[in-house]
Amino acid sequence: MEPNYYILLGAPGAGKGTQAAMLVLALGIPHVASGDLFREHLSKGTELGLLAKQYMDEGKLVPDDVTVRMVLDRLAQPDCAKGAILDGFPRTIAQAQALERALSANGQRIKAALYIKVSTEELLRRLGGRYTCKNCGAVYHIVFDPPKQPGVCDKCGGPLYQRADDTPETAKKRLDVYFQQTAPLIEYYRQQGLLREIDGEQPIEAVHAALLKVIRGE
Ligand code: AP5
Ligand code: MG
Ligand code: ZN
Numbered sequence: 001m002e003p004n005y006y007i008l009l010g011a012p013g014a015g016k017g018t019q020a021a022m023l024v025l026a027l028g029i030p031h032v033a034s035g036d037l038f039r040e041h042l043s044k045g046t047e048l049g050l051l052a053k054q055y056m057d058e059g060k061l062v063p064d065d066v067t068v069r070m071v072l073d074r075l076a077q078p079d080c081a082k083g084a085i086l087d088g089f090p091r092t093i094a095q096a097q098a099l100e101r102a103l104s105a106n107g108q109r110i111k112a113a114l115y116i117k118v119s120t121e122e123l124l125r126r127l128g129g130r131y132t133c134k135n136c137g138a139v140y141h142i143v144f145d146p147p148k149q150p151g152v153c154d155k156c157g158g159p160l161y162q163r164a165d166d167t168p169e170t171a172k173k174r175l176d177v178y179f180q181q182t183a184p185l186i187e188y189y190r191q192q193g194l195l196r197e198i199d200g201e202q203p204i205e206a207v208h209a210a211l212l213k214v215i216r217g218e
Contacts, residue, residue, distance in 0.1 A: 003108055004029060004083035006215065007090070009185060010116035012174045013123040013130070014200050015207060016087040017139050019116065022208045023085050027215070030079050033087040034071055036137050038062065041070075043134075056165055059173030061091060061181060068098040075102070083111070091182045096189075113189035114211060116200035120175060127171040131160040145204060 004027070008016040020031040038056060041049030048066060055062045071089045074080070090096040103109055118126075129142040131151075135158025140147045147153060151160050165174060189195040196214045200207055 001082070003081065004111045005086065005103065005108065006083070006111055007086045007113040007189070008088075008116065009113050009182075009189070009195075010200060011118060011120075011123050011178045011182075012171065013126040014116040014118045015126075015204070016116060017137070018145070018204060019207060019211055020085045020087045021138065022204075023211065023215075026208075026212060027083075027085070029083045029085060031087060032071065032074050032080065032084045032089070033137075034067060034089040034091070035087075037070055037074060039137070057170070059165055059170040059177060061177060064092055064094045064098070067091075068095055071095075072098070072102050090185065093184060093188060096185055110194055112196050112215070113185070113194045114214060115186055115189075115195055115197050116207065116211075117197055118200040122201055123175060124168070124171060127166045128168065130163065130166055132163055133158045134161055135159070 006023070008020055010016050017031075017033060017036075020033065023029075024031045035056075038049065038052040042053050042056075043049070048070065051066065052062045061067075067089065071086075075084060086099075090099050100110070126141060126144070129144070131140045131142065131147070132138070133140075133153035133156065136153060136156045138153050138155045139145075140153075140160060147160065152158075153160060165171070186195065198207060198210045198214065202210070
């Protein structure tokens with residue numbers, strides 16, 4: 001069977017990570033998140049992690065070459081043979097083109113770019129109340145999606161923390177960078193007939209249902 005590669009497109013705080021975790025269970029393909037991969041590198045103290053940190057702390061994008069290499073290496077792992085849910089990648093036109101080249105070299109292609117649309121006001125509310133698991137990367141929200149026990153991950157019992165780039169100042173910077181460098185991908189995928197738009201301002205379960213409906217309609 002042809003592998004299914006889905007791209008989750010959307011601003012910081014749109015719910016890409018939240019929805020990807022749910023899609024993993026529904027579709028049985030792995031979640032590949034460039035931001036999570038950078039954070040894993042950083043927690044291990046690798047050279048790549050330390051390089052990425054300089055950009056992430058300022059809300060800027062990590063350079064395309066290192067980002068593309070890291071994600072394509074991940075996609076070459078055996079568990080991605082049936083496809084993957086890409087979250088936070090591609091984030092520039094150059095990254096999108098590099099992904100297409102790599103897939104088409106293997107006779108593969110992107111199935112759909114799923115654009116989760118959320119207003120800027122709501123994005124800032126979500127980023128301001130987000131808590132992330134240090135262990136497994138699961139995300140929570142203090143109001144919209146609280147853990148059963150404060151400060152503790154429901155899934156693995158790990159400790160929850162607030163991401164360094166979720167401060168109001170850095171979050172705003174990330175949104176600026178998104179509108180400048182990533183939002184053009186919406187038009188890019190629309191022109192290729194791959195764009196599917198989902199209203200991301202509904203409750204988490206409703207967004208999930210909307211995504212599944214679109215995916216199953218493919
Ligand atoms: P990355 O980790 O990708 O962050 P991001 O794109 O800024 O996205 P977020 O993780 O902030 O948001 P999300 O959409 O996953 O939302 P979530 O599900 O958590 O990137 C971080 C940095 O790494 C970048 O700034 C850059 O430096 C670097 N980087 C990464 N990829 C790169 C690339 N390709 N190229 C270059 N640099 C790269 O949800 C947010 C909150 O809202 C949570 O609290 C959640 O509980 C809540 N929530 C979710 N859905 C709902 C809902 N429907 N209703 C109410 N609350 C909700
Ligand atoms: Mg995320
Ligand atoms: Zn956890």
